[in-house]
Amino acid sequence: MSLIPLLVFTDLDGTLLDHHSYGYAPAQPALDALARMxxxxxxxxxxTAAEIAPLRDQLGLTGWPAIVENGAGLLEPGAEASGGDEAWQTIRAALDALPDTLRAPFTGFGDMDDAGVAQATGLPLPDAALSRKRQFSEPGTWSGDDALRDRFLVALAAEEISARMGGRFLTLSHGATKADRMAEIIDTLQPARTVALGDAPNDVEMLQAADIGVIVANPEATPLPQLPNEEAGRIIRTQLPGPEGWNRAMLDLLSDDKTG
Structure with missing residues (x-):
């Protein structure tokens, strides 16, 4: 018998955290209910791990692992951010080796200073500095057209670098996903049930891998297309955005006992 009745996997920006303020207060009732059970x-x-470690502490979730940089890394329970950035350096080197026509439209966090990342993300300057402490991946913006982006991605794929679109940024990595790390954690902790919540294309595999997936409304982005199992009720959508939607969905699931 599992010792963990429920394990919740959640995206942050636009999901548990408000898209603009980065606050999570509206989700506190559901977080408290989950802790009680x-x-x-x-x-x-x-x-990054540097960003997530203090946030995890603030949320009272230090005892649980965290998936960082879109699944490219894992922050163990209780651990602080540490380690090298060899994988990130490899990505940066591959970017800088591209022809100018492919390289110029991509502006990565490594191309910006702290103030530039703060402007691009809306983060306070100290938090923007933490977001630039990359170990495994490189997010950025794309200013070219779709055809040029396809060529950009093909060139990087030749270097075994893949790209995932999140709520706002195109993130380059060596290919691991949130769902890959999710599977590792489930295998280790053996929860009785799982729920995943997210709002962006890079959350889709995680949503589909959970017993119940929750697509949190994001007015800032194009809605995700209908996913397999959505008609059957295994994947649901919120009407409210961000932490308000997160809170309502989790309290409804707990009330309906769909997670039991």
């Missing part, structure tokens, strides 16, 4: 909450984000 002994459920775990695993943060799963494009954010």
């Amino acid at each position: 002994g459920a775990g909450v695993v943060l799963a984000s494009s954010k």
Whole structure:
């Protein structure tokens, strides 16, 4: 019998965190309810370990692992951000080796200073500095057309670098996904049930891998297309955005006992 009744995997920006303020207060009632029942909450984000470690502490989730940089890395329970950035350096080198026509439209976090990342993300300057402490991946913006982006991605794929679109940024990595890390954590912790919540294309595999997936409304982006199992009710959508939608969905699921 599993000792963990429920394990929740959640994206951050636009999902548990408000898209603009980065606050999570509206989700606190559901977080408290999950804590009372002994459920775990695993943060799963494009954010760096340096960003997620203090946030995880603030949320009272230090005892649970966290998925960082879109699944490219894992922050163990209780661990602080540490380690090298060899994977990130490899990505940066591959970018800089591209022809100018392909390289110029991509502006990565490594191309910006702290103030530039703060402007691009809306983060306070100290938080923007933490978001630039990359180990495994490189998010950025794309200013070219779709055809040029396809050529950009093909060129990077030749170097075994893949790209995923999040809520706002195109993130380059060596290919691991949130769902890959999710599977590892489930294999280790053996929860009785799982729920995943997210709002962007890079959350889709995670949503589909959970017993119940929740697509959180994001007015800032194009809605995700209908996913397999959505008609059957295994994947649901919120009407409210961000932490308000997160809170309502989790409280409804707990009330309906769909997670039991």
